Amino acid sequence: MAVHPGDSPVHVALRTSDVDEARAFCRKMFYGPLQVNPVGDPAGFAFAGDVVTLGSITVGEISYGADVRVNIADLETAYHVLAPLNGSLWSRHRGTVVIADPTRAAVYRPVGDIDLEWPGDTRLLSVKVERAALERELDAALDQQIVSPLLLGESFDLAEGRGRTWSALVRLLHTELCAEEGLASSPRMAARWRDMVVSGLALTVEHPYGDEPAGLQGPRRPRTVKRTLDAMHAEPWRQFTAADLAAVAGVGVRVLQEAFRQHVGVSPLAYLRRLRLDGVHAELSRSDPWQVNVSEVAYRWGFTHLGRFAGAYRARFGVSPSQTLRERR
Structure with missing residues (x-):
């Protein structure tokens, strides 16, 4: 397995009570057209972000310490999953409202504004997957041409089945990448882990190509x-x-x-x-x-x-x- 520059993880962390600094951090690590606005008294604002970028994926553990509203314009270049570790999150995307909590993740497609009401006690994993990477994964597994952007379901179960396994994989990957000498610090191992996150998401999230990509079922279509x-x-x-x-x-x-x-x-x-x-x-x-x-x-x-x-x-x-x-x- 060839090792590419993007296979080496980059870990960036920030703790701050400055709203502008937190906003700039999230824009840099995730998306430019992102707004973060405290709701009510911002005195308790205490942003904490640990973010790791690994090639086509970015995984961050994020909390704000105070109630905030987050607004993001079209993601364009990525698909995104928010998986709360504690607390809950109100989310609206393309007219659909999802209440995300430790039992249910919210999923976002590249097109359509995102509005979030994020309580101060909510800490979550924010997982960004480059659009081309996820679409390539499904395209390689299917016997048909996919339609881009993928029409993913707006949420999936984190408590049972594939969603539980995928979220456990992401949590472990994030923990290992934030450490200095874990297995994932090896670029070769990190690349394998990254690919598992992308392929695991393709198998977990709902899409219009059947319950499971045909190429991952075994026999190809007649x-x-x-x-x-x-x-x-x-x-x-x-x-x-x-x-x-x-x-x-x-x-x-x-x-x-x-x-x-x-x-x-x-x-x-x-x-x-x-x-x-x-x-x-x-x-x-x-x-x-x-x-x-x-x-x-x-x-x-x-x-x-x-x-x-x-x-x-x-x-x-x-x-x-x-x-x-x-x-x-």
Whole structure:
């Protein structure tokens, strides 16, 4: 395993009662467009941050000592997880509210503002994963082209199952990287650990590609399913029928539907609708609202009934298409 410069961890810590100094620290270690504002009397403000950067991931243990509001604009280049170690956190992202605590993490995608109400007694792990790293992980594991940004679930369980294992791994990694002579101080070992955090997150967080990436299940998807997926990704706007897709696959409609349910998790037409919605969402999220309108984008992605499209979009993303476009102003 080759060792690269990014495989060497960098540990930075700060303790301060100065709000501006804490804000500058968080901007430097995590995101530039970040605001931290105390709520009420800031006299008890006592920021504590231990942050380690290791290539494509940044892991920090953060607390403020006083109630604060944190606002962050589009992350753009990263996915992010907040996992409280104690206390709780109110979070709103893309119209969805999550109450994060030691039993549940909050998850953020690259697009969409983040609003946090962070009590003074809440200490948490803040995990930043570079967008390309997580998308590469899923892309390598799947037999299909993924849609970027990934449509991750807004939260996951920390008390049981994979979430519990992943959070334990992150806690141990952070502890080891903050120490001076642990195993993780070896760049080769640190790189392996970093890759485990990224791949573990891909397996833990909800995404639209089934319960588990096919490449991590063992057998690869059958050729009939792969052929159908390729056709839909090549022309997502095309008005495919179930019979059309079965003809592409070279099997009957019922056979193809059963194969999709087994290997993809949804029917072929449900997958196609989701693919189109993802495409519209991605285009609206990066478009100039003064140059495009929702109807044009929807038609371009194959939606001919705007009323049904708007309902399906809101059901998937929690906001209307026009609201997604307005957020870019």
